[in-house]
Amino acid sequence: MIGIKRSHELILLLFFSGLIIIMSLLSPSFLTIDNLLSVTQQMSEFGILALGVTVIIITSGIDLSVGSIAGLTTIVIAMSYGWSGSLVAAILLGILAGALCGAFNGVLIAKIGVPPILVTLGTMTFFNGIALVLSKGNAISDLPEEFYFVGQGYLFGNVPVQTLIFLVLAILTSLLLSKTPWGRRVYAVGNNSVAAVFSGVQVDKVLLYVYIFAGIMSAISGWIISSRVSTARADLGAVYVMQSIAATVLGGTNIAGGSGTIFGTVIGVSVFAVLANGLNLIGVSPFAQNLLMGLALIVVLLINNVSIIKRKIAIFIKLNFN
Amino acid sequence: MNDLLKKREFVMFMMLMVISICISLITPTFLTPSNLLSIVMNNIILAIMAMGMTLVIVTSGIDVSVGSQLGFAAIFVGLVALIPGSNILTVLAVGIVSGIVLGLLNGILIAGAEIPAIVVTLGTMNIFRGSLLLYTNGKWVTALPAWYTSLYNTSVMGIPIPIIILLLVIGVTYFITQHTRLGRSIYALGGNPAIASRVGINTGMVTMFVFAYMGALTGIASILYGAQLATIDPNAGTSFELMVISAVVIGGANVLGGSGSLLGSLIGVLILGVLQNGIILMRIEPYWQNVVVGLTLITAVTLDVVNNRKKEERKKVIYVAEEVKAGGSV
Numbered sequence: 001m002i003g004i005k006r007s008h009e010l011i012l013l014l015f016f017s018g019l020i021i022i023m024s025l026l027s028p029s030f031l032t033i034d035n036l037l038s039v040t041q042q043m044s045e046f047g048i049l050a051l052g053v054t055v056i057i058i059t060s061g062i063d064l065s066v067g068s069i070a071g072l073t074t075i076v077i078a079m080s081y082g083w084s085g086s087l088v089a090a091i092l093l094g095i096l097a098g099a100l101c102g103a104f105n106g107v108l109i110a111k112i113g114v115p116p117i118l119v120t121l122g123t124m125t126f127f128n129g130i131a132l133v134l135s136k137g138n139a140i141s142d143l144p145e146e147f148y149f150v151g152q153g154y155l156f157g158n159v160p161v162q163t164l165i166f167l168v169l170a171i172l173t174s175l176l177l178s179k180t181p182w183g184r185r186v187y188a189v190g191n192n193s194v195a196a197v198f199s200g201v202q203v204d205k206v207l208l209y210v211y212i213f214a215g216i217m218s219a220i221s222g223w224i225i226s227s228r229v230s231t232a233r234a235d236l237g238a239v240y241v242m243q244s245i246a247a248t249v250l251g252g253t254n255i256a257g258g259s260g261t262i263f264g265t266v267i268g269v270s271v272f273a274v275l276a277n278g279l280n281l282i283g284v285s286p287f288a289q290n291l292l293m294g295l296a297l298i299v300v301l302l303i304n305n306v307s308i309i310k311r312k313i314a315i316f317i318k319l320n321f322n
Numbered sequence: 323m324n325d326l327l328k329k330r331e332f333v334m335f336m337m338l339m340v341i342s343i344c345i346s347l348i349t350p351t352f353l354t355p356s357n358l359l360s361i362v363m364n365n366i367i368l369a370i371m372a373m374g375m376t377l378v379i380v381t382s383g384i385d386v387s388v389g390s391q392l393g394f395a396a397i398f399v400g401l402v403a404l405i406p407g408s409n410i411l412t413v414l415a416v417g418i419v420s421g422i423v424l425g426l427l428n429g430i431l432i433a434g435a436e437i438p439a440i441v442v443t444l445g446t447m448n449i450f451r452g453s454l455l456l457y458t459n460g461k462w463v464t465a466l467p468a469w470y471t472s473l474y475n476t477s478v479m480g481i482p483i484p485i486i487i488l489l490l491v492i493g494v495t496y497f498i499t500q501h502t503r504l505g506r507s508i509y510a511l512g513g514n515p516a517i518a519s520r521v522g523i524n525t526g527m528v529t530m531f532v533f534a535y536m537g538a539l540t541g542i543a544s545i546l547y548g549a550q551l552a553t554i555d556p557n558a559g560t561s562f563e564l565m566v567i568s569a570v571v572i573g574g575a576n577v578l579g580g581s582g583s584l585l586g587s588l589i590g591v592l593i594l595g596v597l598q599n600g601i602i603l604m605r606i607e608p609y610w611q612n613v614v615v616g617l618t619l620i621t622a623v624t625l626d627v628v629n630n631r632k633k634e635e636r637k638k639v640i641y642v643a644e645e646v647k648a649g650g651s652v
Contacts, residue, residue, distance in 0.1 A: 114626075117440075118571055118619075121568060128616075136607070249441050255438045255440060297441070298449070308435060
């Protein structure tokens with residue numbers, strides 16, 4: 001089991017290094033500190049979403065609603081700033097909204113037992129609907145200057161603020177998963193939820209917290225996105241949903257649950273970010289990015305499953321040509 | 323098992339009726355023949371693709387690439403329709419073949435490399451859309467010839483062609499599921515893949531078939547898509563996969579595989595279509611639509627789980643009672 005996981009991370013690291021070498025050969029401006037920092041800036045928003053998604057997928061769940069939660073958060077922040085005039089209160093309310101959305105998913109999944117993909121397919125539309133109703137479908141852009149710091153500001157010279165936030169959250173999530181009893185329970189639930197029940201894990205409680213955690217991560221991501229684009233809009237997080245799931249899977253988290261690391265997810269997210277940034281520098285059409293992201297996902301998994309493919313081809317040849 | 327399925331469809335049908343009655347009480351225009359026809363006509367593409375998705379979900383698979391497939395096939399159909407000398411048959415062939423190729427690619431990756439369906443189709447969703455955008459450079463296909471666009475409005479023996487196509491698709495899919503070995507294999511595979519392969523079902527072939535069939539139906543739907551809109555956007559069908567999956571799931575198919583019926587999925591399509599139509603007719607601001615659709619989906623799937631659990635508990639009670647009657651210890 002550990003051997004399989006290691007081999008996937010190794011393949012992914014090799015793939016990632018290859019990608020960096022190719023990009024820096026093709027474009028001299030790729031391997032500069034400024035550009036690499038801007039890559040980390042671009043990956044933070046969906047990287048933070050992917051942290052929540054990773055924890056969920058480890059429990060063998062899935063969350064399609066993270067983008068809608070991010071979008072709803074942006075609206076809640078902007079509107080509650082309009083009412084209260086306090087930015088801190090607005091941001092806290094936004095994150096609370098994210099946590100509540102996560103709890104809504106969590107209750108349906110953990111307490112009632114509805115499959116995660118169905119719940120979040122529904123709440124993806126539902127949360128987006130709430131955001132649209134609240135904002136009457138409009139973008140809100142009367143936000144104060146200080147609000148832009150998180151998405152557009154820099155610390156320690158030229159390190160983007162959201163890069164630091166992503167780094168801190170990634171380390172925290174990684175510690176949470178690997179060093180706390182809660183983390184061990186998350187893996188236990190994903191490995192075998194029946195066995196987890198018999199060994200005294202309160203599966204419903206673990207799942208509930210996992211979805212709340214993802215809700216909070218989505219809210220933080222939404223906060224950063226709206227700060228970067230200086231507006232709040234219901235559809236702001238939507239593009240990142242499939243990307244964050246794909247990056248998590250690319251990073252070696254098993255979609256069937258039980259295994260996965262934050263380190264892997266960060267590399268998965270980096271691969272997508274480097275692809276997007278590098279292709280942009282070389283001047284390749286942005287349309288090619290979709291294509292290459294999809295290909296990267298499939299190719300890495302094909303390499304990962306190469307022994308299965310070999311076996312199947314051998315059987316096929318034996319059946320048809322002997 | 324059959325009774326159970328029938329009951330599930332009956333519940334969804336009642337839900338459809340209740341929604342329809344509520345809407346028709348508020349707005350008299352709802353229950354007019356022309357409006358009912360327009361609900362059907364506006365959801366033909368959804369219904370055709372829902373037939374394929376039902377089979378995919380019955381095998382416990384999922385296909386999130388169908389929106390991209392729809393756009394891909396529609397653009398190719400449009401480009402072929404623009405070539406002088408092409409006719410309905412060439413268009414039909416191009417649509418179906420390109421759909422089958424895309425679907426089969428999914429099937430091969432899922433069955434051959436044992437990568438989970440959701441992961442494969444997540445990847446191919448991006449690959450199909452990306453290559454399509456790259457190929458068209460984001461340009462729309464416009465100025466489609468009249469013989470092609472009239473396909474949507476022409477009637478044969480008083481029945482519009484899209485409805486005839488839908489009926490054919492339903493008929494063929496029904497035949498496959500009810501009267502062929504393949505159909506039984508599809509349900510068997512979804513019910514329990516290990517047992518299915520032990521009784522000699524070639525599970526890989528069945529998987530490849532359902533994804534290819536999904537592609538073929540998407541190809542057919544793409545022909546109607548271009549004919550309906552007369553221009554084709556390379557972004558056509560973006561996030562349409564979620565509508566298709568929602569319809570099938572509202573209709574009662576189990577994402578864990580093994581159960582799901584064509585009739586249920588058609589009712590699911592109608593529920594979505596009626597809701598959408600009703601919201602417009604009742605002049606509710608359009609941004610309420612997602613709230614209503616989302617809540618419908620959540621309610622349907624939650625009720626399903628609660629009902630199933632009750633049934634299982636009842637079964638358990640009966641089992642215990644029989645044990646006691648037989649003198650066994652519990």
